[in-house]
Amino acid sequence: MQYSLTLPATASEQSAPLAADPAPGIGPFGGLLGGPIIPALLKLAAPTVVVLVMQTLVSISETYFVSYLGTDALAGVALVFPVLMLMTMMSNGALGGGAASAIARALGGGRRQDADALVLHAVVLAILFGLAFTIGVLGGGAALYQALGGSGDATQAALQYSGFVFGGAVLIWVANLLAATLRGAGDVKTPALVIFAGALIVVPLSPALIFGIGPIPRLGIAGAGVAVVFYYVLATAVFVGYLRSGRSPVRLAWRRLEWRLFKDILGVGGISAIGTLQINLTVAIVTALVGAFGVDALAGYGMASRLDYVLIPLLFALGTATVTMVGANVGAGQTERARRIAWTAALLAGAVTETIGILVALFPQVWIGIFSTDPMVMATGSSYLRMVGPFYGFVGLGMLLYFAGQGAKHVTWPVLAGTARLAIAAVGGWLAIRIYHADLPSLFAVVAASSVVFGSLTALAMQLQRWGRGEEQFTSPVNDHRRH
Numbered sequence: 001m002q003y004s005l006t007l008p009a010t011a012s013e014q015s016a017p018l019a020a021d022p023a024p025g026i027g028p029f030g031g032l033l034g035g036p037i038i039p040a041l042l043k044l045a046a047p048t049v050v051v052l053v054m055q056t057l058v059s060i061s062e063t064y065f066v067s068y069l070g071t072d073a074l075a076g077v078a079l080v081f082p083v084l085m086l087m088t089m090m091s092n093g094a095l096g097g098g099a100a101s102a103i104a105r106a107l108g109g110g111r112r113q114d115a116d117a118l119v120l121h122a123v124v125l126a127i128l129f130g131l132a133f134t135i136g137v138l139g140g141g142a143a144l145y146q147a148l149g150g151s152g153d154a155t156q157a158a159l160q161y162s163g164f165v166f167g168g169a170v171l172i173w174v175a176n177l178l179a180a181t182l183r184g185a186g187d188v189k190t191p192a193l194v195i196f197a198g199a200l201i202v203v204p205l206s207p208a209l210i211f212g213i214g215p216i217p218r219l220g221i222a223g224a225g226v227a228v229v230f231y232y233v234l235a236t237a238v239f240v241g242y243l244r245s246g247r248s249p250v251r252l253a254w255r256r257l258e259w260r261l262f263k264d265i266l267g268v269g270g271i272s273a274i275g276t277l278q279i280n281l282t283v284a285i286v287t288a289l290v291g292a293f294g295v296d297a298l299a300g301y302g303m304a305s306r307l308d309y310v311l312i313p314l315l316f317a318l319g320t321a322t323v324t325m326v327g328a329n330v331g332a333g334q335t336e337r338a339r340r341i342a343w344t345a346a347l348l349a350g351a352v353t354e355t356i357g358i359l360v361a362l363f364p365q366v367w368i369g370i371f372s373t374d375p376m377v378m379a380t381g382s383s384y385l386r387m388v389g390p391f392y393g394f395v396g397l398g399m400l401l402y403f404a405g406q407g408a409k410h411v412t413w414p415v416l417a418g419t420a421r422l423a424i425a426a427v428g429g430w431l432a433i434r435i436y437h438a439d440l441p442s443l444f445a446v447v448a449a450s451s452v453v454f455g456s457l458t459a460l461a462m463q464l465q466r467w468g469r470g471e472e473q474f475t476s477p478v479n480d481h482r483r484h
Contacts, residue, residue, distance in 0.1 A: 032186070032328050033108070033337075037344045044321035047192035049314060058199045058206075060370065062224050063306070065207045067371055069157075073221050074372070075295050076157025078302025079150045082287060084165060085309050086280035087133050091176035093316060094276040095125060097406040098269020099177055100184030100320060101327045102261070103250060104407065107185060108331025117255040119181045119243060121262055125269075126177040130170030137166040148284055149291015149298055157221050164225030171232040178239035178252070183320045184327065185249040194238050198231040205230065268406050275402065275415040278422045282450070283308070285426045289433045289443055290380070297440065300380030303371045307360060307385070308395075311353055315396060318349055319403030326407025335408075335467045342404030342462065349400040350455075354393025361389035380440060387444035394455025401458045413461035421454035 032040055066073050099122040106115040137144070145158045165172075179191035208216050209223030219226060243252035283305060290301040322345040329338040360367055368381035402414035428446040432438040 032325050033332055033334060037325075037337075037341050038348070040325060041318065041321050041341070041345055041348070044186070044188050044324060045317045047188050049317040058202050060310075061203060062206050062227075063303070063371055065210050066221060066224060069210070069221055071295055071299055071372075071374070071377075072153035073157045074299045075150065075154040075302065076161060076221060077224075078287070078299060079145045079148050079154065079158040080162045080165070081302065081306065081309070082148070082280050082283045083137060083144065083162065085283075085312075086276065087166075087169060087172065088176070089276045089280065089312070090273050091126065091129070091173045092180065093319070093403075094272035095122075095129065095173075095265065095269035096177055096180030097272050097320075097323055097403065098265040098267070099125075100180045100323050101268045101406045101409065102264040103181055103184035104186075104324045104327025105264075105331035105409070108328035114261065115185065116251045116253065117258070118261055118265065119178070119250050119252045120255050121257065121265060122177045122181050123174060123252070124257065125262070125265060126173035127170055130173035133169040133173075134166055137162055137169075141166075147288060149288045154295060154298075160220065160222045161225045164222055165228050168229035168232055171229065171236050175232050175235040175239055178236070178243060180320075181243070181250055182239075182248070184324055186324055186328075187249050188321070190242060190248075191239075194235050198235055201234070202227050202231050268409055268411055271411045271415055272402075272406060275411065275418045278415070278418040282422045282425045282447075285422075286429055286443065286447060289429050290440065292433065293380075293440060294376075296374060296376035297380045299372065299374075300368070300377035301384055301440075303368055303377065304364070304381035304384040307367055308388075311356065311392065311396070312399075314352065315349055315399045315403075318345055319400055321345070322400060322403045323407040326404050330408050330467065338404075338408055339467060342401060342408075345404065346397050346400040346459070346462075350393045350397035353396030354390075357389035357392030359389075360385045364389075383441050384444050384447075387441060388448045388451065391448045391451045394451045396455075398455040398458040401462045404462075408467050410465065410467060413465060414458050417454050417457035417461065420457055421450040424450040424453055 032044075063074070063077060066077050099118060102118050103115045106112070106118065141159055141162055142155065145155045150158055175194075179194070182188075182190050206224050206227040207213075209219050209226050210221070211223075212218030240252065242248050243250070286305075287298070287301065291298050322341060325341045326338045329335070329341065364382035364385035365378065367385065368378050372378065372381075398414065398417060402411065402418075405411040405414050425447055428449070429443050432442045432446055436442075
């Protein structure tokens with residue numbers, strides 16, 4: 001379908017159903033409004049899973065190359081990683097989830113003009129949040145990394161790496177939110193292809209910039225940051241070009257900015273951002289507590305806990321599929337099917353993450369050995385995986401119910417469950433280390449307990465909560481067809 005720039009439509013025109021599907025199985029969501037759930041979930045998630053596995057391998061390879069620069073460089077990356085993942089998760093999962101949910105509900109309810117307008121609103125939010133991260137990290141990075149337990153050369157390495165990465169924060173935010181708008185419209189292949197192409201670029205570029213090859217100067221740890229920014233420059237250009245074309249299911253074009261559309265994104269994304277902040281604050285606090293045991297312990301914990309973040313892309317792939325399916329069905333008034341989708345996705349994610357957790361608990365040296373053979377690094381990392389790994393299933397269950405809540409515009413309880421997780425890890429960890437002078441395995445046991453609480457509370461809330469009350473109701477031509 002071709003679009004052109006027009007004068008802003010009136011509020012009544014924007015909210016009215018437009019050219020909607022005559023029956024389930026036709027239109028932007030294919031068979032998402034009916035039929036088997038698991039095949040539809042996997043069809044949406046599969047492209048994202050494949051490329052995010054590739055992206056994860058890129059992250060692992062980058063850490064591998066940085067490890068040749070020494071333990072201080074490795075510890076520097078570990079200090080930056082929680083902050084970088086906070087930004088990535090907020091842009092992809094929180095605000096990105098809000099944008100995807102809003103577009104899925106708009107298209108599910110037949111409001112195509114709103115869906116197009118939401119793309120521009122997502123870009124505006126991306127610019128604002130990106131600037132906030134740039135100012136915050138570049139201005140307070142030294143104090144932040146010292147608070148996380150860094151010192152000396154490790155802090156300097158962190159500052160060099162983050163200076164480039166967060167200098168390009170706006171690009172990261174824009175690219176991630178544009179990708180989210182496409183996923184919300186059911187187009188998972190285009191974001192997947194862009195990520196896959198980025199992996200092919202960054203894998204050879206990162207070591208070339210770190211160590212220097214031919215005319216390329218040796219940049220050290222800063223080279224890893226330059227490679228990341230280079231990728232997002234290209235990704236942003238590709239997404240903008242595609243969303244301006246007639247091939248995209250939604251279009252980036254100038255529209256009148258409206259608070260109701262910002263509110264539709266922030267109503268989910270704003271609360272979700274709090275949940276994302278809680279997850280990363282939990283990691284940051286534990287990182288600071290581990291830092292008291294020295295640089296080697298910090299590096300060991302950083303490499304082990306990176307597996308926690310490696311699981312997130314897998315959960316994200318299934319989670320974004322869940323946001324789209326739940327959002328489309330809620331928008332079409334099919335709340336019972338939306339709930340079945342939520343539970344199916346959550347149980348599937350719980351099974352996959354629990355399997356991975358048990359394997360790394362049994363063979364922790366396989367993962368830690370990728371990055372270091374130092375005895376202290378290996379001991380700390382193995383201790384963490386043995387203690388926390390067996391409870392990964394609770395994290396997978398809770399995270400997918402959180403994504404489902406995004407799609408249904410019900411994220412308050414998952415965020416409250418994250419609050420409980422933060423409180424247990426922060427307060428319990430602080431008491432264990434600072435007051436009772438416990439060892440690292442005791443701290444990791446507290447982290448494991450917080451994961452159990454997060455998954456259990458989220459599942460309980462999902463079981464007790466009813467969807468559909470207080471939701472904005474739009475006439476769905478799909479439902480009109482069924483009624484007649």
